[in-house]
Amino acid sequence: MEERLERGLHIVATPIGNLRDLSPRAADALRRADRILVEDTRVTAKLLAHIGAKVPMMRYDDHSSEAERDAILARLDDEAIALVSDAGTPLISDPGYKLVRAARAAGHAVHTIPGPSAAIAALTLAGLPTDRFLFLGFLPAKAKARSEALAEIAGVRASLILYESGPRLGDTLAALHEQLGNRDGAVTREISKLHEECVTGTLNELAARYADLQPKGEIVVVVGPPAVPEAATDEQLDAALGEALTRLSASRAAAEVAEKLSLPRKRAYARALELTK
Ligand code: SAM
Numbered sequence: 437m438e439e440r441l442e443r444g445l446h447i448v449a450t451p452i453g454n455l456r457d458l459s460p461r462a463a464d465a466l467r468r469a470d471r472i473l474v475e476d477t478r479v480t481a482k483l484l485a486h487i488g489a490k491v492p493m494m495r496y497d498d499h500s501s502e503a504e505r506d507a508i509l510a511r512l513d514d515e516a517i518a519l520v521s522d523a524g525t526p527l528i529s530d531p532g533y534k535l536v537r538a539a540r541a542a543g544h545a546v547h548t549i550p551g552p553s554a555a556i557a558a559l560t561l562a563g564l565p566t567d568r569f570l571f572l573g574f575l576p577a578k579a580k581a582r583s584e585a586l587a588e589i590a591g592v593r594a595s596l597i598l599y600e601s602g603p604r605l606g607d608t609l610a611a612l613h614e615q616l617g618n619r620d621g622a623v624t625r626e627i628s629k630l631h632e633e634c635v636t637g638t639l640n641e642l643a644a645r646y647a648d649l650q651p652k653g654e655i656v657v658v659v660g661p662p663a664v665p666e667a668a669t670d671e672q673l674d675a676a677l678g679e680a681l682t683r684l685s686a687s688r689a690a691a692e693v694a695e696k697l698s699l700p701r702k703r704a705y706a707r708a709l710e711l712t713k
Contacts, residue, residue, distance in 0.1 A: 441468040441516035442547070445539045447532065448518045449525040449551025452654075453629035455486050462549045463487045469518035473508065475531060479522045491518075497531035505538050512544040525553040529573045529599055554627060555597045558656035561634040562622035565661055568594035575600075575608060582608070586615040596659040602650040605657070609646055612659055613639035620660035626653040668697035670707075677708050686712050 446465050451457040466472060467489040473496035474480040480493055496508065496519065511517060521530035539546050555571050570592055575582045589596065596616075600608050605623065612621070618638045623646065625633045631653065635642065639659065668676075676697060680689035690705035697704075 439468060440470070441465055441518075442545065443512065443514060443516050444545030444547060445512060445536065446516060446518045447526050447536070447546070447548040448520050449549060449553065450480075450483055450520050450523060452524045452552045452554050452557065452627060453632075455483070457552050457628060458483070458487065459549065459551050462551055463489075465516075465518055465549050466491065466520070468516065470515040471511070471517055473517060473519045473535075475520075475522045480520055483520075496535065498534045500531075505535060508535065509538060509542050509544065512539060512542070523552075523554075525551065528553050528555060528571075552628070554599070554654065554656050557627045558622070558624040558634075558658050559595065559597055561624050561627065562595075562658035563636060564595045564620060564622060564658050566595065568661070570594045570596050572596055572598045574598070575611075577604070579607075579611070582611055583615065586611060590616055591662070593661050593664075595661055598657045598659070600655045600657050602652055602655060605651065605655060606643065606646040606648065608657065609639060609643035612657070613643045616659060617662065619662060622658045623651075624656045624658065625651055627656070629653070665698050668699055672697060673699065673704065673707055674711065677704065677711055681708060681711060 446469060448462050448465050450462065466484065467487060469491055471492045471494055472480060474493045475497060477493045477495065484491065508517065519526050519532050519535065524530070526532040527536065536546055559566055559569055570589060572589070575585055575598055616639065618640045620636070621639045621642050622634055622636045623642055635645070637645070673693065676693045677689055680692050684692065686708040687705060690701055690708040693699070694701040694704040
């Protein structure tokens with residue numbers, strides 16, 4: 437009999453395709469938990485069989501009722517309960533957020549056992565900047581809502597990570613190209629599985645490639661950040677300040693022009709003072 441796991445809620449990341457990506461710590465927690473909250477018992481049953489664990493499973497998702505959540509919280513007083521999703525890290529476009537929040541509010545211990553997540557795996561494959569990134573999950577399916585979501589983040593200077601499905605990939609890439617411009621991108625597919633693939637190109641190229649092609653399997657799209665505008669020349673700065681100074685004080689003109697030309701405000705202000713001498 438395995439020693440019992442420390443009581444509380446244990447968020448356990450599981451593989452996104454390759455069972456060997458299950459960490460020893462994750463396997464240990466799943467074997468020793470008193471029960472496991474799952475999205476789909478059939479999916480998790482395979483994982484448990486793989487590690488020889490026999491632990492009761494209970495279905496849970498964020499649509500579960502308050503009463504169901506309360507029943508889980510009551511068990512946390514004496515049980516170690518693991519939360520898994522079908523694949524990857526729970527809570528990341530998967531259930532769990534409401535439960536973690538409720539468990540914390542009720543004073544229960546919450547532990548996490550980190551591991552695979554398709555979003556981070558895709559980012560590491562894409563060859564796009566990784567210093568700042570924004571995870572968008574699944575974009576809305578309806579064109580209008582998708583367009584609004586993209587308009588909201590079009591100016592963000594970060595790589596973007598999106599989950600997508602084969603049938604919607606072509607439309608999504610076309611929308612990304614139309615609203616974000618011709619940035620660099622990558623379509624990653626079936627990560628850690630037999631047919632793992634990463635196709636890179638500009639959004640224009642990718643949208644053309646997938647316009648009539650609906651790839652099978654699981655997909656993450658990564659989009660590079662917007663191009664950094666070329667630094668404005670002295671002539672451009674003078675022209676913009678010359679116009680702004682006809683309407684505004686030196687400091688306000690400098691602020692407006694610095695914003696417009698993406699320049700440090702100090703440089704614009706120093707030049708504005710020279711021009712007004
Ligand atoms: N929580 C999971 C995680 O951390 O990766 C993601 C769950 S979300 C419901 C499922 C989506 O993740 C899929 O539709 C696909 O976009 C992406 N995904 C999952 N496994 C993948 C894989 N092996 N390769 C590429 N994308 C994958």
